[in-house]
Amino acid sequence: NAGVTQTPKFRILKIGQSMTLQCTQDMNHNYMYWYRQDPGMGLKLIYYSVGAGITDKGEVPNGYNVSRSTTEDFPLRLELAAPSQTSVYFCASSLRDRVAHQPQHFGDGTRLSIL
């Protein structure tokens, strides 16, 4: 029972490089989210998606891009890595309908360092 899977677990990038953080879920959840967590801080929402083909910005979207071509996958793209993007990135998913909230299920994170 995989749940939410994130790859890679760790990565070191040089300033200006680009990379894609992968996220996939096998729970047929319609909502997916990307968060970042900086030391001593809570999780900040970067982008989210309410279904395939639909994405929207969260609190801290600058420097990132996302796409949602399938229900299962929600990759996060960093185009020009900057030291300020050093963080731990969490992907999450949830099943939402019009009536009820549901809790989010999280992956184990990607620890990204930009030097």
Next chain:
Amino acid sequence: DQQVKQNSPSLSVQEGRISILNCDYTNSMFDYFLWYKKYPAEGPTFLISISSIKDKNEDGRFTVFLNKSAKHLSLHIVPSQPGDSAVYFCAASAFGNQFYFGTGTSLTVIP
């Protein structure tokens, strides 16, 4: 602007005693509140939630209390166990798509 605040970065409790973790929020539109538990090198895992139409929700050793007038919620763990040692995050959402997280409280349960 931090809409969800956890003002205690850490808490230590003896095994068997009660742990009380607190959370304050500023947005009166929040209607759904959650607590997550996080171990090192893992993602947060859902613990318990409460809707704004309730003031208490209980699940085993875990109880969440909501005081809407004070914009305050708390998580009670009774009795506390060493395995409860983790970082606890509260989160809140208005009926919409975004969740707002507090900065976390690190709980240590001393055997």
